[in-house]
Amino acid sequence: MSEEIPLTPSEEDQALAAELAIGLLEGDEAAAAVARLSEDPDFAQSVRDWQERLATLAEDLTPVMAPARARQGIREKLGHVQAPLAKDLNATAPWWRRPFALFAGFATLAALAAFLWLPDQASRQPAPGQAYTAELVTEDDALRVAARVDGRDMEIALEDGSAGEGRDYEIWWIKPDGSAPISIGLVPREGSLRMTLPEGLDPSEEIQIALSDEPEGGSPTGQATGPVVAIAALTNS
Amino acid sequence: MIARVAMGDRSAFDALYDVTSSKLHAVCLSVLKDRPEAEETLQDVYIKVWQNASRYASNGLSPMTWLITIARNRAIDRLRARRSRPAGMAADLAETVASTEPGPESVAIRAQERRMLDDCLSAMADQQAQAVRAVYLEGATYADLAEREGKPINTVRSWLRRSLLSLKDCVSQ
Numbered sequence: 001m002s003e004e005i006p007l008t009p010s011e012e013d014q015a016l017a018a019e020l021a022i023g024l025l026e027g028d029e030a031a032a033a034v035a036r037l038s039e040d041p042d043f044a045q046s047v048r049d050w051q052e053r054l055a056t057l058a059e060d061l062t063p064v065m066a067p068a069r070a071r072q073g074i075r076e077k078l079g080h081v082q083a084p085l086a087k088d089l090n091a092t093a094p095w096w097r098r099p100f101a102l103f104a105g106f107a108t109l110a111a112l113a114a115f116l117w118l119p120d121q122a123s124r125q126p127a128p129g130q131a132y133t134a135e136l137v138t139e140d141d142a143l144r145v146a147a148r149v150d151g152r153d154m155e156i157a158l159e160d161g162s163a164g165e166g167r168d169y170e171i172w173w174i175k176p177d178g179s180a181p182i183s184i185g186l187v188p189r190e191g192s193l194r195m196t197l198p199e200g201l202d203p204s205e206e207i208q209i210a211l212s213d214e215p216e217g218g219s220p221t222g223q224a225t226g227p228v229v230a231i232a233a234l235t236n237s
Numbered sequence: 238m239i240a241r242v243a244m245g246d247r248s249a250f251d252a253l254y255d256v257t258s259s260k261l262h263a264v265c266l267s268v269l270k271d272r273p274e275a276e277e278t279l280q281d282v283y284i285k286v287w288q289n290a291s292r293y294a295s296n297g298l299s300p301m302t303w304l305i306t307i308a309r310n311r312a313i314d315r316l317r318a319r320r321s322r323p324a325g326m327a328a329d330l331a332e333t334v335a336s337t338e339p340g341p342e343s344v345a346i347r348a349q350e351r352r353m354l355d356d357c358l359s360a361m362a363d364q365q366a367q368a369v370r371a372v373y374l375e376g377a378t379y380a381d382l383a384e385r386e387g388k389p390i391n392t393v394r395s396w397l398r399r400s401l402l403s404l405k406d407c408v409s410q
Contacts, residue, residue: 007398007399007402011402014401014402014405015398015399015401015402018398018401018402018405019398019401022372022373022401023309023310023313023372023376024372024378024379024394024397026378045297048296048297048298049347050405051298051302051306052298052299052302052347052350052351053347053350053351053354053404053405053408054373055299055301055302055305055306056351056354056355057354057369057370057373057374058260058263058264058267058305058308058309058373058374059260059301059305059351060355061260061263061264061267061374062263063259063260063262063263064259064262064263064266065258065259065262066258066259066262066276066279067276069276070258070262070276070279070280071254071258073280074254074280074283074284074287077280077284078284078287080247182259196255198255198256198258198259199255199256217271217272217273218272219272220270220271220272221266221270222263222266222267
């Protein structure tokens with residue numbers, strides 16, 4: 001960190017553009033640089049070039065799949081769905097158990113499913129239709145989780161057991177190439193979880209699925225922090 | 238795809254989410270290091286994408302850079318709000334600045350630079366490369382770096398500015 005010859009004016013401009021693009025400027029300096037964006041096209045171009053250059057760092061991050069409820073939350077906030085699909089685990093009197101509501105419930109769900117499913121299918125390549133399963137069981141047999149993959153759709157079902165107080169089981173997708181495991185979500189507290197596999201995750205018999213014991217909400221770093229409690233390869237079914 | 242999202246095409250928006258959400262979630266998580274906060278931020282990011290898609294065409298960034306920039310800025314805003322610091326307004330405005338469409342030549346130059354970036358970072362001194370990554374991927378500020386290095390802010394700043402300039406020289410060779 002030695003002091004060297006001062007920067008030339010064009011180097012100063014470049015450094016300023018980099019600092020603006022990366023968000024290191026504060027206060028008056030930040031305001032002045034932002035004002036310059038609309039007055040000085042060359043400077044604005046330098047800032048964009050820096051944004052492009054630096055975005056490569058983010059593209060190299062290991063993808064971490066977001067839980068299905070994130071997409072549902074977005075749809076609800078944008079008004080793309082009318083009713084929540086997620087059931088409230090704290091509800092004391094589940095409405096779907098009431099007989100008169102059952103029929104109406106099914107009708108709503110069917111309509112919602114058709115709405116969610118149809119535009120989805122239209123925009124996607126037809127799934128190859130290969131189906132795989134993996135049965136994840138802990139050594140003491142206390143936890144059983146079934147994973148099913150059909151084309152690009154994946155379902156994780158909790159069959160037996162539960163995460164400890166303040167803990168969650170996180171699901172990892174492990175490629176045979178030795179790259180870092182990719183988080184694809186958390187084992188649901190009950191029932192099953194459905195998701196669409198993100199690009200880059202291609203099911204095959206070489207893929208292993210693992211569960212690790214993590215703090216509630218999942219690993220805070222995006223990499224497994226707790227012990228792996230179960231692991232199994234996908235098998236063609 | 239973003240053009241179709243701009244026209245209010247929900248299936249295009251869904252498809253965009255499928256292809257990009259795990260990457261943007263990783264960006265949010267890298268900055269925030271907190272699962273629930275990253276998930277909320279991710280939701281904010283896609284809401285902003287849906288609302289601002291019509292302005293995308295004029296900003297001159299490649300699609301993935303635009304998305305990453307939004308995700309990173311949202312996550313950093315949140316990080317700094319958590320530390321009760323003024324939010325990083327500047328970078329957020331930078332993402333909406335208008336420009337002309339980049340020509341094929343500049344697209345090729347950018348692709349070339351992206352390939353070089355990793356090599357250039359590994360060629361840099363570890364300390365410098367780590368600082369650049371900490372700022373971009375974890376939202377570190379000059380004050381954070383100064384604390385980490387045990388040096389005055391001005392020293393750290395001039396050092397990081399030079400690091401960034403040498404990175405640029407390296408990738409654009």
